[in-house]
Amino acid sequence: MAISFDTNHEPLIGKTEQLENDLVVITADNASPMTFTGTRTYILGTDNLIIIDPGPDSEAHLSSIMRYIGKRKVTDILLTHSHIDHSPLSRQLKLKTGARIIGFGSADEARTSFMKKLSSSLDLGGEEGIDKDLLLDEKVHEKQILKLNNYSIEVVHTPGHLSNHICFSLKERKILFSGDHVMGWATTLISPPDGDLGSFMNSLEKLSSRQEVIYYPGHGKPLKEPRKMVLAQIKHRRDREEQILNSVSKIPRTPAEIVDDVYVDLNPTLKAAAIRNVLAHLIDLYERDKVSTDKFSQTAKFSRSNEN
Numbered sequence: 053m054a055i056s057f058d059t060n061h062e063p064l065i066g067k068t069e070q071l072e073n074d075l076v077v078i079t080a081d082n083a084s085p086m087t088f089t090g091t092r093t094y095i096l097g098t099d100n101l102i103i104i105d106p107g108p109d110s111e112a113h114l115s116s117i118m119r120y121i122g123k124r125k126v127t128d129i130l131l132t133h134s135h136i137d138h139s140p141l142s143r144q145l146k147l148k149t150g151a152r153i154i155g156f157g158s159a160d161e162a163r164t165s166f167m168k169k170l171s172s173s174l175d176l177g178g179e180e181g182i183d184k185d186l187l188l189d190e191k192v193h194e195k196q197i198l199k200l201n202n203y204s205i206e207v208v209h210t211p212g213h214l215s216n217h218i219c220f221s222l223k224e225r226k227i228l229f230s231g232d233h234v235m236g237w238a239t240t241l242i243s244p245p246d247g248d249l250g251s252f253m254n255s256l257e258k259l260s261s262r263q264e265v266i267y268y269p270g271h272g273k274p275l276k277e278p279r280k281m282v283l284a285q286i287k288h289r290r291d292r293e294e295q296i297l298n299s300v301s302k303i304p305r306t307p308a309e310i311v312d313d314v315y316v317d318l319n320p321t322l323k324a325a326a327i328r329n330v331l332a333h334l335i336d337l338y339e340r341d342k343v344s345t346d347k348f349s350q351t352a353k354f355s356r357s358n359e360n
């Protein structure tokens with residue numbers, strides 16, 4: 053069965069939506085083919101507040117957030133990852149509220165050694181959308197429990213979309229802030245060298261064994277059956293891998309040629325992103341000796357390795 057996405061979402065931009073007694077979301081004014089209906093900024097707490105993913109550098113979004121905060125104190129700003137649609141507004145918010153900014157680390161902090169090697173010796177392109185001015189007051193690690201206000205929030209390291217991507221779990225309430233790792237409207241972009249498909253698959257496997265029953269993603273609606281979506285995305289990526297292997301099994305192809313071959317009904321505005329996703333698959337397949345190429349780049353031709 054094909055994966056099914058929910059692309060029916062019409063949030064009121066800049067307005068507060070109540071999700072739980074102590075949780076609201078405000079959608080930023082940055083809708084686009086890559087950001088869907090806009091970045092979702094979550095605000096947790098009733099008196100002292102925690103902001104998850106402040107969003108892009110937008111004056112309008114900043115004033116929507118400040119209007120909701122009112123006279124209350126913001127203690128912490130949590131970042132799922134350092135893409136320009138998620139983290140930049142943290143700096144202005146910190147200036148205005150004095151809150152600490154908490155995240156995993158720089159964008160390349162947790163690249164695998166293979167990806168480090170590839171990216172230092174080759175031109176892979178990519179690195180689009182990285183927040184180059186990221187500023188963190190505190191770096192966190194996998195399984196760390198943050199005691200913030202009355203909450204205990206577990207850090208779940210989920211590299212793949214970006215190596216510094218983390219999710220935040222309110223464990224006793226079975227809530228996960230899933231950032232761009234798992235969303236309900238589309239699969240996430242994986243663009244090497246910061247995007248890493250092998251890591252992404254491991255991060256999906258990691259979530260598949262967790263107990264959260266609702267995900268609040270960085271874009272789009274909450275996911276009410278998150279585990280189903282996680283499993284569907286694992287299958288979707290495995291199917292894609294099969295299609296790519298088939299596509300290069302008879303003739304060598306470039307990532308762009310593979311996209312034309314295997315993506316049906318692709319929205320033309322997403323072609324560049326699809327090429328990056330295919331490149332991510334090819335790197336993963338190369339690492340596993342399933343494809344070969346003379347030189348590694350976005351325009352190189354790849355072929356299937358002799359069966360082993």
Ligand SMILES: [Zn+2]
Nearest residue numbers: 133135213232
């Ligand atoms: Zn992102």
